[in-house]
Amino acid sequence: MTTSTHRSADERRAQLVDAAVAVMTDDGVRAVTTRAVTARAGLPHGTFAYCFGSxxxxxxxxxxxxxxxxxxxxxxxxxxxxxxxxxxxxxxxxxxxxxxxxxxxxxxxxxxxxxxxxxxxxxxxxxxxxxxxxxxxxxxxxxxxxxxxxxxxxxxxxxxxxxxxxxxxxxxxxxxxxxxxxxxxxxxxxxxxxxxxxxxxxxxxxxxxx
The missing domain is CATH 1.10.357.10 (Tetracycline Repressor, domain 2)
Structure with missing residues (x-):
């Protein structure tokens, strides 16, 4: 169970990194907000705080x-x-x-x-x-x-x-x-x-x- 949870967190982090790069590329760095990134990743907004401290x-x-x-x-x-x-x-x-x-x-x-x-x-x-x-x-x-x-x-x-x-x-x-x-x-x-x-x-x- 611990291994599965850890992998899931890593996958979500990777999704958010991909999404952040996509937002930056399309709209510039200033457009990178937690809501924009989670929306682009197709994840709930609360996922951001679970994966990143800031x-x-x-x-x-x-x-x-x-x-x-x-x-x-x-x-x-x-x-x-x-x-x-x-x-x-x-x-x-x-x-x-x-x-x-x-x-x-x-x-x-x-x-x-x-x-x-x-x-x-x-x-x-x-x-x-x-x-x-x-x-x-x-x-x-x-x-x-x-x-x-x-x-x-x-x-x-x-x-x-x-x-x-x-x-x-x-x-x-x-x-x-x-x-x-x-x-x-x-x-x-x-x-x-x-x-x-x-x-x-x-x-x-x-x-x-x-």
């Missing part, structure tokens, strides 16, 4: 899911079995670009949510959490890849991760403004070349892993 908690769940999906796309080792760091990074970034291109309105809504969180005192912790969560996730993926392929980073890997996150954010923001696929792809390949150059063979490494 709207901020819902937004965090939205961003957390986006983070996990983004990492799965960008660092999918099975899709590009190459050892060259620049090629590997470029393949991941271009895959992420394809994901954004496939759902631009959703990507805009998520950018809007992040911008709102930076301005709203009640959500400022959410903006900081998102930035740190992306940096930590990318750091882990970069470290895992370099360890697997016998490489080290010539700069602290957490700094490399933050550089990569900043480059990708800028490229995606530019694409959402001009929808120039070629320019975005060229920018991401250049970013991959820059970041990939920081990964060196362990035999020649003079940098640090941490």
């Amino acid at each position: 709207k901020g908690e819902l937004f965090r769940a939205v961003l957390d899911r986006e983070l996990r999906q983004s990492m799965a796309v960008t660092f999918d080792d099975d899709s590009v079995p190459v050892e060259d760091p620049s090629e590997r990074i470029a393949a991941g970034l271009l895959a992420y670009l394809d994901r954004v291109r496939a759902a631009p309105d959703e990507a805009l809504a998520l950018f809007e949510l992040t911008a709102l969180a930076r301005r709203d005192p009640d959500l400022r912790d959410l903006a900081r959490w998102e930035q740190d969560a992306y940096a930590q996730a990318v750091t882990g993926n970069l470290r895992q890849w370099s360890d697997r392929h016998g490489r080290s980073w010539s700069a602290p890997v957490d700094q490399v991760a933050r550089l990569l996150v900043a480059l990708v954010d800028g490229a995606m923001s530019a694409w959402l403004s001009d929808r120039d696929d070629s320019a975005a792809a060229a920018t991401l390949r250049l970013a991959a070349t820059m970041v990939g150059a920081l990964a060196v063979q362990d035999a020649d490494a003079k940098g640090v892993r941490s």
Whole structure:
């Protein structure tokens, strides 16, 4: 019984996250109210309080899911079995670009949510959490890849991760403004070349892993 109840709560949370993203995408972040979200999910309004303690908690769940999906796309080792760091990074970034291109309105809504969180005192912790969560996730993926392929980073890997996150954010923001696929792809390949150059063979490494 306990397991069934737990699964039911997780399913309802997932429904509400889906609904929140749909409302944001169609009508903007300001339109995300507890009633709008539960109505879009087809659930009783009281379900919201059962699943989330606040709207901020819902937004965090939205961003957390986006983070996990983004990492799965960008660092999918099975899709590009190459050892060259620049090629590997470029393949991941271009895959992420394809994901954004496939759902631009959703990507805009998520950018809007992040911008709102930076301005709203009640959500400022959410903006900081998102930035740190992306940096930590990318750091882990970069470290895992370099360890697997016998490489080290010539700069602290957490700094490399933050550089990569900043480059990708800028490229995606530019694409959402001009929808120039070629320019975005060229920018991401250049970013991959820059970041990939920081990964060196362990035999020649003079940098640090941490």
